[in-house]
Amino acid sequence: MDASNTEITRAPDRVSFAEAFRFWLKLGFISFGGPTGQIAIMHQELVERRRWISEGRFLHALNYCMVLPGPEAQQLATYIGWLMHRTWGGVVAGGLFVLPSVFILIALTWVYLAYGSVPLIAGMFYGIKPAVTAIVLAAAHRIGSRALRHPALWAVAAVAFVAIFAFRLPFPAIVIAAGVVGHFGGRFAPAVFATGSGHGSSKTGFGPCLIDDSTPTPEHARFSWAKLWGYLAAGVALWSLGIGALCAVFGWPGTLTQMGWFFTKAALLTFGGAYAVLPYVYQGGVEQYQWLTAAQMIDGLALGETTPGPLIMVVAFAGFVGAWTGELFGPESQALAGVAGAVVATYFTFLPSFIFIFMGAPFVETTHGNIKFTAPLTGITAAVVGVIVNLAVFFAYHVLWPRGFDGPFEWISALIGAAAFAAMFRYKAGIMSVVGAAALAGLVVTLARSFL
Numbered sequence: 001m002d003a004s005n006t007e008i009t010r011a012p013d014r015v016s017f018a019e020a021f022r023f024w025l026k027l028g029f030i031s032f033g034g035p036t037g038q039i040a041i042m043h044q045e046l047v048e049r050r051r052w053i054s055e056g057r058f059l060h061a062l063n064y065c066m067v068l069p070g071p072e073a074q075q076l077a078t079y080i081g082w083l084m085h086r087t088w089g090g091v092v093a094g095g096l097f098v099l100p101s102v103f104i105l106i107a108l109t110w111v112y113l114a115y116g117s118v119p120l121i122a123g124m125f126y127g128i129k130p131a132v133t134a135i136v137l138a139a140a141h142r143i144g145s146r147a148l149r150h151p152a153l154w155a156v157a158a159v160a161f162v163a164i165f166a167f168r169l170p171f172p173a174i175v176i177a178a179g180v181v182g183h184f185g186g187r188f189a190p191a192v193f194a195t196g197s198g199h200g201s202s203k204t205g206f207g208p209c210l211i212d213d214s215t216p217t218p219e220h221a222r223f224s225w226a227k228l229w230g231y232l233a234a235g236v237a238l239w240s241l242g243i244g245a246l247c248a249v250f251g252w253p254g255t256l257t258q259m260g261w262f263f264t265k266a267a268l269l270t271f272g273g274a275y276a277v278l279p280y281v282y283q284g285g286v287e288q289y290q291w292l293t294a295a296q297m298i299d300g301l302a303l304g305e306t307t308p309g310p311l312i313m314v315v316a317f318a319g320f321v322g323a324w325t326g327e328l329f330g331p332e333s334q335a336l337a338g339v340a341g342a343v344v345a346t347y348f349t350f351l352p353s354f355i356f357i358f359m360g361a362p363f364v365e366t367t368h369g370n371i372k373f374t375a376p377l378t379g380i381t382a383a384v385v386g387v388i389v390n391l392a393v394f395f396a397y398h399v400l401w402p403r404g405f406d407g408p409f410e411w412i413s414a415l416i417g418a419a420a421f422a423a424m425f426r427y428k429a430g431i432m433s434v435v436g437a438a439a440l441a442g443l444v445v446t447l448a449r450s451f452l
Contacts, residue, residue: 011208028100038073071310101309127442130417160386182379193375223362235355291322319345
């Protein structure tokens with residue numbers, strides 16, 4: 001319904017904490033579709049339907065979340081929850097955005113590890129893997145079509161691809177270099193690097209909102225140095241408590257301790273959304289620590305795509321698999337170890353997201369689009385496009401030549417992947433539909449082979 005055609009003359013009544021709690025809980029179970037879909041759901045529910053926040057304030061908050069490392073949709077929920085109901089409102093909004101997917105993903109990962117060799121499960125994943133490759137390639141196209149609006153940005157993406165593909169440079173180094181390029185690009189070529197934060201502008205209003213464009217900043221949302229240092233101290237304390245406990249029990253070289261440290265770095269260095277974290281998790285989890293295999297990484301992304309919540313929840317899968325296969329608590333307690341690994345990965349990945357919001361949002365409430373903030377994001381986003389293309393190449397190699405280039409080419413997987421890409425690119429099919437159809441195709445192929 002077009003709200004602009006209705007007689008809406010007054011803002012909604014004050015939203016109670018309990019009502020907001022129910023909404024954020026519901027959102028945690030319906031937030032499918034990756035960050036773009038999740039942001040669209042929040043816009044429809046909060047801006048258009050409920051009118052809790054105006055489109056201008058919504059986009060302003062989103063632009064800040066785009067600048068941050070980590071999952072922008074989860075951070076946006078945290079921001080709006082904080083703006084409405086103080087710190088606990090942000091904790092509840094951001095926490096409930098994640099918790100349902102944590103529990104669901106833990107259960108699915110356990111099924112995957114315990115019964116993954118069963119023909120039914122194996123057949124489904126045979127079809128899902130090429131679909132995941134197509135999903136990553138489609139993500140690169142989607143992000144690139146929005147971000148690469150100038151030849152200079154295409155060059156940044158190309159250099160990033162070569163850096164990680166040919167020279168195996170670590171992902172954090174590429175991100176930092178791209179941010180520096182964006183910083184200086186914003187100073188010397190602002191017309192090129194001013195496009196990073198654009199999500200469109202506010203169009204026709206949907207009626208008066210509880211938090212409108214002209215609504216004064218609430219007292220709790222006003223910037224003060226005391227609040228900033230207080231939130232920083234709380235974040236450092238929570239992180240130190242977690243990493244200190246792990247170190248005391250398992251030692252610094254212990255797997256769970258190293259997971260805490262690794263996923264902290266992932267949370268701080270993975271700019272550019274959910275797909276940007278995947279190359280970093282691959283480099284660390286597969287190559288450096290060997291917590292999981294390349295094939296398992298692809299399967300983890302498939303599970304992440306089919307569950308609600310942020311796609312970055314693939315870190316919980318990596319933590320579960322690493323702790324399970326490492327038998328941290330003995331061979332009889334692999335499931336318990338897996339849960340511990342998933343919890344550690346989730347805690348250290350998302351803790352910085354909350355602190356970033358609580359520390360920075362009061363300052364952001366006093367600012368509007370500033371190229372000093374958006375230009376580094378533009379450079380980083382361009383680099384992320386190249387990195388995601390590298391990830392698609394990596395997935396394609398392991399799916400189409402599972403035994404290496406010396407082995408046979410999986411032409412059926414290639415057909416499933418091509419069909420999945422065409423479905424998303426040409427016919428705009430949803431990820432859930434594509435993954436479901438691919439799983440069915442893989443199951444049919446596997447069963448047909450068993451009878452031949």
